Amino acid sequence: xxxxxxxxxxxxxxxxxxxxxxxxxxxxxxxxxxxxxxxxxxxxxxxxxxxxxxxxxxxxxxxxxxxxxxxxxxxxxxxxxxxxxxxxxxxxxxxxxxxxxxxxxxxxxxxxxxxxxxxxxxxxxxxxxxxxxxxxxxxxxxxxxxxx
Amino acid sequence: xxxxxxxxxxxxxxxxxxxxxxxxxxxxxxxxxxxxxxxxxxxxxxxxxxxxxxxxxxxxxxxxxxxxxxxxxxxxxxxxxxxxxxxxxxxxxxxxxxxxxxxxxxxxxxxxxxxxxxxxxxxxxxxxxxxxxxxxxxxxxxxxxxxx
Numbered sequence: 001x002x003x004x005x006x007x008x009x010x011x012x013x014x015x016x017x018x019x020x021x022x023x024x025x026x027x028x029x030x031x032x033x034x035x036x037x038x039x040x041x042x043x044x045x046x047x048x049x050x051x052x053x054x055x056x057x058x059x060x061x062x063x064x065x066x067x068x069x070x071x072x073x074x075x076x077x078x079x080x081x082x083x084x085x086x087x088x089x090x091x092x093x094x095x096x097x098x099x100x101x102x103x104x105x106x107x108x109x110x111x112x113x114x115x116x117x118x119x120x121x122x123x124x125x126x127x128x129x130x131x132x133x134x135x136x137x138x139x140x141x142x143x144x145x146x147x148x
Numbered sequence: 149x150x151x152x153x154x155x156x157x158x159x160x161x162x163x164x165x166x167x168x169x170x171x172x173x174x175x176x177x178x179x180x181x182x183x184x185x186x187x188x189x190x191x192x193x194x195x196x197x198x199x200x201x202x203x204x205x206x207x208x209x210x211x212x213x214x215x216x217x218x219x220x221x222x223x224x225x226x227x228x229x230x231x232x233x234x235x236x237x238x239x240x241x242x243x244x245x246x247x248x249x250x251x252x253x254x255x256x257x258x259x260x261x262x263x264x265x266x267x268x269x270x271x272x273x274x275x276x277x278x279x280x281x282x283x284x285x286x287x288x289x290x291x292x293x294x295x296x
Contacts (some may be wrong), residue, residue: 001149001150001232001233001259001262002149002255007239007255010251010255011240011251014251033240034240034241074251074254074255084149085149091155092159092181092182092284093182094281094284096281099281100281101274101281101283101284102273102274102275102276102283103158103159103162103222103274103283104283106222106265106266106269106274107150107155107158107222109265110261110262110265110266111149113258113261113262113265114149114258114261114262117254117257117258117261118254118258121254125250126249126250126251126254127250128250133242133244133247133249135249135250135251135252136240136242136249
């Protein structure tokens, strides 16, 4: 239901928010997130404009989070790259529908619920090491520990 | 957030579910719902396949609801034309993510909420005459009554 760019934006932010991340090149981000390069550039640009990602050019440059992962919610990321389009006015442009009709009210209510849910979860929570599997990582530390 | 076809499917079903509807031609539905004809044909076909809309060809033919509006939920319509894609498996295809990671769990939780919300509301409820403005109608009976 989310646009592909929102999914890609979330992967990029999670990638940059990992404890071990530091500054990362577009190549590294693309590899880890599996986001096609033609999308990644635009997504990182949008995340930059929204003040979520900082970039530094030149040797040793790359991308990093511009804010702490604990202060970035899933909603911040979704809104930066695609925005959840709430239904504010009648999609049919009917003049008498200054209030939404029951159909579009129900649709908008669902969107509002998603907004609220995404607004409650931070990227830091998503990355919390107490939860497995870890986003973007194809290995569970729990499994590794058991295997030792 | 819903695909355009879902919005169009909902309009078509609401159009056919109105008390005064009877059997309606594609032209009538297109006019009232403002759904472009190139979409409407496909939408009506999908609604037919899902058993929500019946069609009769020939003179006097047209489209009608195949079931009572009280037995059709918003979710039935959305699923007939586009389906809410729940996140069942890791979108990155990571082997160790047999359970979803916290990021994709949160995304899927939001989708599940929308599914549940849409599953609770029937087309009959949306068309309930006690609620204004009425879907697809550019006149509120309340306003008309005051104007008399």
